[in-house]
Amino acid sequence: MIATVTLNPALDQHVEVDNLVLDDTNRWVSFKRQPGGKGINVSRVLRELGGETVAYGFIGGHAGDDIERLLKEEGVHTDFTRIKTEIRSNFIITDLKTHRQTRISAPGPRVTPGEFKKLLDRITGLKPRPQYIIFAGSVPPGVPYYIYRELIDRMKVLGIRTVLDAADMWLIEGIHARPDIIKPNVREAQTLLGVELKTEEDIICAVKTIVGMGVGIAAISRGPDGMIIADGNVILKVVPPQVEVMSTVGAGDSTVAGLVFKLSEGGSLEEASRLAVAAGTAATLTPGTELCHKEDVERLLPLVKVEKMPN
Ligand SMILES: Nc1ncnc2c1ncn2[C@@H]1O[C@H](COP(=O)(O)OP(=O)(O)OP(=O)(O)O)[C@@H](O)[C@H]1O
Ligand SMILES: [Mg+2]
Structure with a gap:
């Protein structure tokens, strides 16, 4: 089994328009909502390729409910940690005429220390133990920037192989744990x-x-x-x-x-x-x-x- 951890999931709301005009009303050609966030995406692809996977991470609010439902429809197993605040929505606008894509991303909800501890306990107590665990994407406000280093350290003690796909300080810090x-x-x-x-x-x-x-x-x-x-x-x-x-x-x-x-x-x-x-x-x-x-x-x-x- 391959576990993924998405600390900052998102509901991706994707609109296609025929020729985006700024400062005016546009009509959409299509509108789709999809579960997003890097670890969640990895789990969805693993499922598509025929792998066994469970997606972990924070989830909250109506956007969170939507993600859980959409993943269930795709047959992706999840075991999220509930938080009180609604998780973020990202907006993507594709202009079908110019093929230009405009993305608007949100930073994510603030996670409380109690919620953070719950997730930590859940991940360190994973049963059955996965063969690999993949930490992917950004970290929401309220979670320490050295979180990946700490999680990787703990997973290695348990003999679980670790994968890190993150950027900036989360990668710079996480690499100290030698994923x-x-x-x-x-x-x-x-x-x-x-x-x-x-x-x-x-x-x-x-x-x-x-x-x-x-x-x-x-x-x-x-x-x-x-x-x-x-x-x-x-x-x-x-x-x-x-x-x-x-x-x-x-x-x-x-x-x-x-x-x-x-x-x-x-x-x-x-x-x-x-x-x-x-x-x-x-x-x-x-x-x-x-x-x-x-x-x-x-x-x-x-x-x-x-x-x-x-x-
Ligand atoms: N324009 C392209 N044509 C063909 N293959 C591509 C193209 N862009 C990306 N890929 C494929 O996707 C892989 C990953 O792309 P990229 O290096 O852009 O990853 P990334 O920046 O980490 O993407 P993400 O935004 O999803 O994190 C590449 O190794 C390649 O196989
Ligand atoms: Mg990437």
Whole structure:
């Protein structure tokens, strides 16, 4: 089983309009609400790929009820910790004429120390113990910024493999606990290391540096160029085929799901990387906040190129 933890989930409200006019009334062509937040997305993709998963995290208010219901409809198991405040809603407006996407994100509700402790107890007491636990996304106000470091430390004691997909201070702090896997994009990796990553050589150097910091597997994703990934033994450059992109929302989350799913099945780093990139690229084929479809992942899988790089 693969557990995911989303401390800052969101109800994604996605509107499509035919030609967005500012300062005026627009009519929507379509309106969709979907469960959002990085860990939740990873669980949804794991489910799509046929994996077993439970989504943990905070949930509250009507938006929270909607997320739980929508996930249930998709067959995703959840075990959320209730908070008193309503969780955030994110708004996404896609202009069908220009294909431009405007996203408006909220910071998230304030979590009380009591609610925070409840979640901590729930996660440390997980039964049955998952094989992997994935911590993903931002941290809401009221939760200490070093939360991922603390959670990863506690999971490692229990022998659970840990994955961290977060940005900024949450990643910088969390990496001190030496998670088994991290998957920043280039921008996040630059902030983590405090250097610019302009060339392929820079990124290769970066994954090696991160592994040198005690992380088991470092994967840096690079949009249409795929991903460079390293463990202590090999460095792989993984490149997807060129595709017509509809929306890149959730591409990175699909990548994480593909990677961890294959590893949990006992796959090699090469097999897992191939599935990761196929899933990430498959997510770009779907509109709005929709994630990848299994058929697309399977179709793309043999088209992903994996090249071993010199150490
Ligand atoms: N334009 C694209 N064309 C093809 N594949 C893409 C494109 N953008 C993203 N991908 C696929 O998705 C993967 C992850 O993308 P990216 O590096 O943008 O992740 P991210 O920034 O972490 O995304 P997220 O916003 O979901 O966290 C890439 O490795 C690639 O497989
Ligand atoms: Mg990401």
